[in-house]
Amino acid sequence: MGDDSEWLKLPVDQKCEHKLWKARLNGYEEALKIFQKIKDEKSPEWSKFLGLIKKFVTDSNAVVQLKGLEAALVYVENAHVAGKTTGEVVSGVVSKVFNQPKAKAKELGIEICLMYIEIEKGEAVQEELLKGLDNKNPKIVVACIETLRKALSEFGSKIILLKPIIKVLPKLFESREKAIRDEAKLIAVEIYRWIRDALRPPLQNINSVQLKELEEEWVRLPTGAPKPTRFLRSQQELEAKLEQQQSAGGDAEGDDVPQIDMLMQALEEAKKWQERKEALEAVEVLVKNPKLEAGDYADLVKALKKVVGKDTNVMLVALAAKCLTGLAVGLRKKFGQYAGHVVPTILEKFKEKKPQVVQALQEAIDAIFLTTTLQNISEDVLAVMDNKNPTIKQQTSLFIARSFRHCTASTLPKSLLKPFCAALLKHINDSAPEVRDAAFEALGTALKVVGEKAVNPFLADVDKLKLDKIKECSEKVELVHGKKTGLAADKKEFKPVPGRTAASGAAGDKDMKDISAPKPGPLKKAPATKAGGPPKKGKPTAPGGTGSTGTKNKKGLETKEIVEPELSIEVCEEKASVVLPPTCIQVLDSSNWKERLACMEEFQKAVELMDRTEMPCQALVRMLAKKPGWKETNFQVMQMKLHIVALIAQKGNFSKTSAQIVLDGLVDKIGDVKCGNNAKEAMTAIAEACMLPWTAEQVMSMAFSQKNPKNQSETLNWLSNAIKEFGFSGLNVKAFISNVKTALAATNPAVRTSAITLLGVMYLYVGPSLRMFFEDEKPALLSQIDAEFEKMQGQSPPAPTRGISKHSTSGIEEGEDGDEADDAGNDVVDLLPRTEISDKITSELVSKIADKNWKIRKEGLDEVAGIINEAKFIQPNIGELPTALKGRLNDSNKILVQQTLNILQQLAVAMGPNIKQHVKNLGIPIITVLGDSKNNVRAAALATVNAWAEQTGMKEWLEGEDLSEELKKENPFLRQELLGWLAEKLPTLRSTPTDLILCVPHLYSCLEDRNGDVRKKAQDALPFFMMHLGYEKMAKATGKLKPTSKDQVLAMLEKAKANMPAKPAAPTKATSKPMGGSAPAKFQPASAPAEDSVSSNAEPRPDPKKAKAPGVSSKAKSAQGKKVPSKTSLKEDEDKSGPIFIVVPNGKEQRMKDEKGLKVLKWNFTTPRDEYIEQLKTQMSSCVAKWLQDEMFHSDFQHHNKALAVMVDHLESEKEGVIGCLDLILKWLTLRFFDTNTSVLMKALEYLKLLFTLLSEEEYHLTENEASSFIPYLILKVGEPKDVIRKDVRAILNRMCLVYPASKMFPFIMEGTKSKNSKQRAECLEELGCLVESYGMNVCQPTPGKALKEIAIHIGDRDNAVRNAALNTIVTVYNVHGDQVFKLIGNLSEKDMSMLEERIKRSAKRPSAAPIKQVEEKPQRTQSISSNANMLRKGPAEDMSSKLNQARSMSGHPEAAQMVRREFQLDLDEIENDNGTVRCEMPELVQHKLDDIFEPVLIPEPKIRAVSPHFDDMHSNTASTINFIISQVASGDINTSIQALTQLFQIESLAREASTGVLKDLMHGLITLMLDSRIEDLEEGQQVIRSVNLLVVKVLEKSDQTNILSALLVLLQDSLLATASSPKFSELVMKCLWRMVRLLPDTINSINLDRILLDIHIFMKVFPKEKLKQCKSEFPIRTLKTLLHTLCKLKGPKILDHLTMIDNKNESELEAHLCRMMKHSMDQTGSKSDKETEKGASRLDEKSSKAKVNDFLAEIFKKIGSKENTKEGLAELYEYKKKYSDADIEPFLKNSSQFFQSYVERGLRVIEMEREGKGRIPTSTGISPQMEVTCVPTPTSTVSSIGNTNGEEVGPSVYLERLKILRQRCGLDNAKQDDRPPLTSLLSKPAVPTVASSTDMLHSKLSQLRESREQHQHSDLDSNQIHSSGTMTTSSSSTANIDDLKKRLERIKSSRK
Secondary structure, three states: OHHHHHHHOOOHHHHHOOOOHHHHHHHHHHHHHHHHHOOOOOOHHHHHOOOOHHHHHOOOOHHHHHHHHHHHHHHHHHOOOHHHHHHHHHHHHHHHHOOOOOHHHHHHHHHHHHHHHHHHHHHHHHHHHHHHOOOOOHHHHHHHHHHHHHHHHHHOOOOOOHHHHHHHHHHHHOOOOHHHHHHHHHHHHHHHHHHHHHHOHHHOOOOHHHHHHHHHHHHHOOOOOOOOOOOOHHHHHHHHHHHHHHHOOOOOOOOOHHHHHHHHHHHHHOOOHHHHHHHHHHHHHHOOOOOOOOOOOHHHHHHHHHHHHHOOOHHHHHHHHHHHHHHHHHHHHHHHHHHHHHHHHHHHHOOOOOHHHHHHHHHHHHHHHOOOOHHHHHHHHHHHHOOOOHHHHHHHHHHHHHHHHOOOOOOOOHHHHHHHHHHHHHHOOOOOHHHHHHHHHHHHHHHHHHOHHHHHHHHOOOOHHHHHHHHHHHHHOOOOOOOOOHHHHHHHHOOOOOOOOHHHHHHHHHHHHHHHOOOOOOOOOOOOOOOOOOOOOOOOOOOOOOHHHHOOOOOHHHHHHOOOOOOOHHHHHHHHHHHOOHHHHHOOOOOOHHHHHHHHHHHHHHHHHOOHHHOOHHHHHHHHHOOOHHHOOOHHHHHHHHHHHHHHHHHOOOOHHHHHHHHHHHHHHOOOOOOHHHHHHHHHHHHHHHOHHHHHHHHHHHHHHOOOHHHHHHHHHHHHHHHHHHOOOOOOHHHHHHHHHHHHOOOOHHHHHHHHHHHHHHHHHHOHHHHHHHOOOOHHHHHHHHHHHHHHOOOOOOOOOOOOOOOOOHHHHHHHHHHHHHHHHHHHHHHOOOEOOHHHOOHHHHHHHOOOOHHHHHHHHHHHHHHHHHHOOEOOOOOOHHHHHHHHOOOOOHHHHHHHHHHHHHHHHHHHHHHHHHHHHHHHHHHHHOOOOOHHHHHHHHHHHHHHHHHHOOHHHHOOOHHHHHHHOOOHHHHHHHHHHHHHHHHHOOOOOHHHHHHHHHHHHHHOOOOHHHHHHHHHHHHHHHHHHHHHHHHHHHHHOOHHHHHHHHHHHHHHHHHOOOOOOOOOOOOOOOOOOOOHHHHOOOOOOOOOOOOOOOOOOOOOOOOOOOOOOOOOOOOOOOOOOOOOOOOOOOOOOOOOEOOOOOHHHHHHHHHHOOOOOOOOOOOOOHHHHHHHHHHHHOOEOHHHHHHHOOOOHHHHHHHHHHHHHHOOOOHHHHHHOHHHHHHHHHHHHOOOOHHHHHHHHHHHHHHHHHHHHOOOOOOHHHHHOOHHHHHHHHHOOOHHHHHHHHHHHHHHOOOOOHHHHHHHHHHHOOOOOHHHHHHHHHHHHHHHHHHOHHHOOOOHHHHHHHHHHHHHOOOHHHHHHHHHHHHHHHHHHOOHHHHHHOOOOHHHHHHHHHHHHHOOOOOOHHHHHHHHHOHHHHHHHHHOOOOOOOOOHHHHHHHHHHHHHHOOOHHHHHHOOHHHOOOHHHHHHOOOOOOOOOHHHHHHHHHHHHOOOOOOHHHHHHHHHHHHHOOHHHHHHHHHHHHHHOOOOHHHHHHHHHHHHHOHHHHOOOOHHHHHHHHHHHHHHHHOHHHHHOOOHHHHHHHHHHHHHHHHHHOOHHHHHHHHHHHHHHHHHOOOOOHHHHHHHHHHHHHHHHHHHHHHHHOOHHHHHHHHHHHHHHOOHHHHHOOOOOHHHHHHHHHHHHHHHHHHHHHHHHOOOOOOHHHOHHHHHHHHHHHHHHHHHOOOOOHHHHHOOOOOOOOOOHHHHHHHHHHHHHHHHOOOOHHHHHHHHHHHHHHOOOOOOHHHHHOOOHHHHHHHHHHHHHHHHHHHHHOOOOOOOOOOOOHHHHHOOOOHHHHHHHHHOOOOOOOHHHHHHHHHHHHHHOOOOOOOHHHOOOOOOOOOOOOOOOOOOHHHHHHHHHHHHHHHHHHHHOOOOOHHHHHHHHHHOOOOOOHHHHHHHHHHHHHHHHHHO
16 A cells, blocks of 8 residues: 555646556546636646646556546646647547547547647647548548548538548548448548539549449438538637528528639629629628638639629628628738739729718728738829829728828838828818818828838928827827727727628627737837838829929928929019118129129128028029029129029028029020039039939920030030939939930930930949830940940949938938938839839730630730830739739640740839739749749749749748748649748848748658658758747747657757858948949849848848849859958950959958858868859859859850869969969869869869969968868869879879978878778878878877877778778888887787788888988978978968978988987877876986987087078078977977977067967966966976966067957956956966066057057956956956056057047047046156156156055055965065165054064065075076976986086086087077077066077076075975066066076086187
């Protein structure tokens, strides 16, 4: 019983999972009780059992399972969350319940399935049941069929989809099991009940006996239409009402196709209205369902539209409107495709007065609005706005108001609002009050939705009264917030008609809720966000009255002037006399020109002094026009006159009325030689006052109405210039084109030339589509136009400099600015005149296209193509054409399908962005064609889809379920084409509609498709889906997959997550050219498909990134949204003269960055896929000449050869370009390696040899990126069967070692040895042997041991050549390395080992010969590297070391190399196995051999002396030194590394090469090392820390001062930000900074102050003052202040000029801080700077005020008092006392305890002893005292013995000689002693010799001995004390100590002589 009591205590959910069946039974029973008690379906209690329900139904114990099923049924019925369990539970029921023998279990299982269907999960249930039909267990199959039958019987064919069931029926009838066949028969009968004869065709092929039986059963069925007996939850509330309705007589329910057809026939044929009424009532019952299945309702809509539009019986109009409402509500978004057809008809029918008709129409149009967007129907609505009937105007305005309520600021962009506002503004001045009120309501709603800022520009002309009315309406408006709909909100105007059935009301309301639900969330009151979509055609362009819309950007003051009335001449004279001097008016028309001239001068003065508000512009210009007016004969007077007009226009509120008075005169004078310029100036001023579009139109019409050709040509010239100055916004292209055509036909050549120039300027803004209007011109003229366009190609339009309002109010300014560019771009699309072709799409044409005879169909299509061709640009209304063309897309004749696709492509170009309203009804069917079996049809369909997407953007395509429905179809062609298309488009989008998630389940099924291509495409598309949906959503969507599939898909998701590209960045806003970037690109219908950008909250706008013309490379964007600076515009005709490679600044760096950030694909493949080639093409487009690129990517190999020949020719002349594009060139060459043509391969290898020779001459270093994307593919070719190719590849590999370190080449070649190609393996092994032979063991990566083990594996290869190569390679290593090889290669099999030993014996070469051989054989290699070792041009910092490293072992003198015995070669393997402690096991070896070594050594000394004076040139000896140093930096021994680094930083030119990043990493590493507690555990831990200390100081002093300061600031910032970082770390970084501060006086002139101040600015941004003060330590803020204080002191006020790199310096805390400091220092010390400070000796001024001194001392004592900083405080106090010996520290001590006083005194004494005794530890060279322990393996014991004898008795010259020889052998330099600078202190400015000398070595040794002795004396000082006092603060030393050392040095020198 113990067990029982255990489980009884458990909670219910745990019992349900218990392993004991009793426990589970009890758990299920309790769960059942709980479920029955819970009343609230949303109770959180349900969620606890969410994961357990599957276990309830799949329990292994039959009794327990029964109880579990009962509980599960109750759960599914009542729980709100039950739907989430559908898939898993139903699959559990199918597999574990339906096979149970107990009938009860099966019944419960079926009941559970039906309950899931009831809670709206029908699709998922049906899917699982259909899967169950494939089960091998017949019981399960029978139960599944039975369940489906019951579901169909109860829920009806609306809910249970019959198509998939009918599909499997024939298979079920063929089953061997009788039970299955019987059940199949029953379900076939049930299906027949619902769809009648539609079931016959699919079952024609079953057994005839079975068919006969079925026929008999079918005959017996009752004839009435069946009704569902059970309803979904959402329908249950309608159940009762539907029953009532059906009992009343409407017994037709269900959307049967035959019924609909019948009814439509009745509608069309019925002559009597009663018959039509019956048909409509029947339709109404059918469409009353809350959700209708998607289908083709075009004909029904057409029939209903006809009734609404043309039926004379208003009752029927209302009924038809209700039917449309039902259809719109039931179909939801799927009705959108029909919206455009019915909206105009409904709006025009509003002329009916009867309230019930009006209400029915209102409901219909409101329901239709919710299925589409305002953008799509705006054309139709705006067209109706001009109707004369006031009721139509009123109802349209009210409809607009209701529609606006459903909009948000983002769905109602400025481009859409503008035409609506323009139309509504006309209505507010209407004579009918109801029209005015409706318009006020609509404008008020718009105001509420998008806010005043967006609407105000359109209301500039509205007087205050009306404006108030609009605002009042705005306050009353209630917006739709998800629940309340526009329909409900607006019903208040009409009382419901009693005749309306309750059912339809309920259905309507309910569905309104459903439909508006997707638009929840509060509406933002923000200015309209930018959105695409062109403004519609409601933009007036009549010459005289652009009205309010024409004045797009003018503000109140100006726009009001536009309606200024025309004044009489008397009034004008009166007004003018007030402001002009009386004499002036009197002599205006004097006959004496001098008087007139004087009068004009006075006039001008008066105008100049006048105030804007007082200036009566019209009166003044009328005075000027007074006789003689513009017929003035004296040119001086005329010039003055024109100048005055310009002045008035500029200074006054100049109206169009005034402009019309003067423009005629100006145009007349524009051609005048003397007055022309003044006339142009006046016209420009008027254009600025009255907007260019209006002025231009007036001027053009005036110029061309007169005959003077000079005036015409000058007018055109003025306009060309004006367009550049004002921009293209709002210009009426249509009017210009007709005028330009007139000009082009002129006889005067000047007029023609000017017209062509104007066209060129227009081309800048309009783009290539402009040419279409001039195609019918004469060829000669057309060629001139083309030449002009050619000139403009690639140029971007200039930023407008005029036309921005001069007196706008600042309140509106910002909004205007932002939207200006947007509007300009949008307007340009609409400027093209579009033709209305709907009248040409006649019913005859449509019937032709649908004819049975294919020839007639073809004729029809030809006609359509002709209509579109002729019209060029068309309006979106194309009547019945979409339906007709849609039918042809599935034509049996494939030629017609292709022709239809071509027409649709044409249509997209012709209609432009407006095509988006046809995406759903025409675009999606094009996608269906992608599933065609013919390749060429698919290609045509893809081109068409791309042409459409280019115009519409991707949002329309991705919205809704259409795309996912297409992907669902199991057609492999369709799937692979569609996925390929999505993979191409998705990466370019910044956001996608949420409906994209609907495609994911089908994407997953494609991942497991049986077709390999589909799987591949699906995998390629996966990362791009993830880019938009995120990994989480994608992973969640795998929940419904089978476990096996789920695991596979999740693995793919993980893989895709790694390759997921970043979303393209939002395009940067081009402020300099509001229209430049986007406008011209709007007009590229014919250009290649470009990427689409869909902004996240707006309609997609036609993409601004299109190519400038079909043949011109698109410079706008590269494939992944990266900006490419367009350097050169390339000509279409193949101009091959210019450079072939264009240098793009930072182009290569940007590409590397993109690849690193996964913005583009990594160059890594087994065979190159199309996307790699496309990507390379795009990247090349910006930096390779267009014609060359065409050759490079041509399909014919001969073109590749041609391209290579050109590249060879240009190699020498275009070095810069080649290096700039090197990564792309190498990638392209890797593609050529995959070509099968040998001639191309040979040519490519030839080019590569030349290329790498050039690169080595240029001392270029291959970057990692270039190497990794090229070398692996080159190595593939080393296994080619042709001998000549292999030789070439080996030669290239050989040359590559000159531009890429051999040690880095090694792993690539090693990888090549793993190939399946035996030739490749053999060649790679040989190449490895050559590398080891040439460069020594150092090249073996990762370690010699690992490398040799891998090589040794190949000794057992089955191919003889491979075996030989492996053996030879190891023999080569043996020759270099001796017996050590056997240890490195590890255990070999006996056979292999004997082969190796045999081979070694045969190659009887002495080990010492190897280096000589190497030097003799490869003289060029050696020489070129060693001589250029110091030239580290171009290579990035990290490559510097590798370059030196590669040269390492090749460059020593042959003499030296000959004598290096193996003991002195670097034992890399030993070092690798070393665990970091200093090793001392070799003393005997060294001591034994020392004397032998030294015997013959003195011979080479003279030679060395001869070389040494030139050590600065760093010839071979130095190169070998550097190589040696760098090989040691990578050593496993810490001491070796530190020494090597120290030596590296000795060499000033090298030290300065280190970049900020490198220095940051180095300092980080060194400081971390110093703080590592493990070092103290080492035997010589203290020594190591001291060495690191010295190294840090070296780095600080020797590096580029700007870089190191910058690095320290960044390091400090990082360490303060990182929570894990220790405070000690930050403290040491700050100490380094203080040290730098001390060096500043000497280095200030070499520092790039701007960069340092930028770094400080960033630091202060991250750490504002307040944040710094919160730090535990006050060090950071003090460090920063000290640094800034020192900089201020050194630079004075000039420091403020160095803030250039800070973007917004006014906001910078730094600037304020510096200003304060400057002010303070001026007050404190005047401008005199203190010399002490310059020396950096102290942080304090000697003249600094007492308060400052006290503060400083207080700070020091605070430190002494704190536990952590006590030693540092004492050191600072010591320094301070030493500097200011008379400083009084008494006051600070006397307040403290006696203990503290004595502690301070004792501390100061200790420091004094230490400093005086120790002297200065380091030497001028900075080589750590450990040097000879590692360089010369001298044991520590030797050192200490020497130490005991104090170093002098042993005889330093002996050591000196030995050291010198050893140094030479190790490749170090022995410079002349006389060149050495005298020993100076570590912390004074060191004079550093380039390479350490042997004297320095001894020097360091001496100081080391001294130090070890002192360590015994001061053992109480911890290591921290040593490195903080010894290195970080200035150590002062007694002169005695220095003298002592100097004497010793002198002695050493004399003994040497």
